[in-house]
Amino acid sequence: MIEFVFAPEDVARVRFAFSPLWEMVRSLRVLADPSGHALHLPWVRTVRPRLRGLGLEPLQEVVLPAGYIPDFLTPPPGTPLPELGAELEIVRATPPEVVAAELRWATRGSHPAPARLAMAADPERTLAHLADLLERYWEVAMEPFWPRVRDLLDGDVLRRAGALTAEGAAGVFGDLHGAVTWRAGTLTVDRPWRFRGELAGRGILLVPSAFVWPQVSVMVPPYQPMLSYPPRGAATLWETGRPDDDRAGALAALIGRRRAELLSALATPASTTDLARRTGVTAGAVSQHLGVLRACGLVSGHRMGRRVLYVRTAAGDALAGAQRSDARASSRGGAGVPPGP
Known part of the structure; x- marks a missing residue:
């Protein structure tokens, strides 16, 4: 069992990165x-x-x-x-x-x-x-x-950074992984070896990793304390084709088929290029539909370096039935057709 003991300044130094x-x-x-x-x-x-x-x-x-x-x-x-x-x-x-x-x-x-x-x-x-x-x-x-992997990692950082701002450490660690528990200022990671130590003001580095799935990986002092975990939506990484959602028909009747597809695909944050690949629509058409969805308050865009990632707003989640979509994506064991470069 790994136990990281947080002081108040360590909570303030929870930060994110990802690593090629x-x-x-x-x-x-x-x-x-x-x-x-x-x-x-x-x-x-x-x-x-x-x-x-x-x-x-x-x-x-x-x-x-x-x-x-x-x-x-x-x-x-x-x-x-x-x-x-x-x-x-x-x-x-x-x-x-x-x-x-x-x-x-x-x-x-x-x-x-x-x-x-x-x-x-x-x-x-x-x-x-x-x-x-x-x-x-x-x-x-x-x-x-790498572009599709990077989009997945960017999206997870975007979501969890928002949770950290809104809810503190509990919002970040609460659903990070089944092996990770946050309780009373101590982060516990279920691993087959033992470590317990204070972070001593160094905080912890959180590194989402597609290929660490389905496990987590931990690094302890003397290195920078770090926890690598599977990002949310990892099950969609190698999928291609249009999303399959039980509510797609009703949603399409309300906002149009293409926009319904895009809203369903945004169960995890994605770039215009990734959405075009996953839905089989040109990047230009995706941009136009995203503009309408943004104007309706259903999605928002966030700049990550040179790219913009789109994510559903709370209204978009409610309209798309996000909880059921997220549960399906997390539990899906297989993947779609083999990826191409």
């Missing part, structure tokens, strides 16, 4: 054990043929299907929206002794594999090789799909 590097490293675990991450099977089927001959064996030796991932591969994001290049530079700057120690580390009662011990014997060369492999892997397996 974290997504990439976690996706390696999905490839190693697709059966444990069924949500991502469409992505696995698409990506696996592209990885032949890439020589990922050293990465696969370090990022096993379960257990400890060396912390030097997943440094806490230093900014809310880090660039992959900057994150890889942090990895490359890891001291050799840290690389060696983390490669040799094993859970109690087990021993590191001979291949990892061999890598630990030459940490500088190992680090450079692993960083180069991550860069190649990103170009083939992650970069073509």
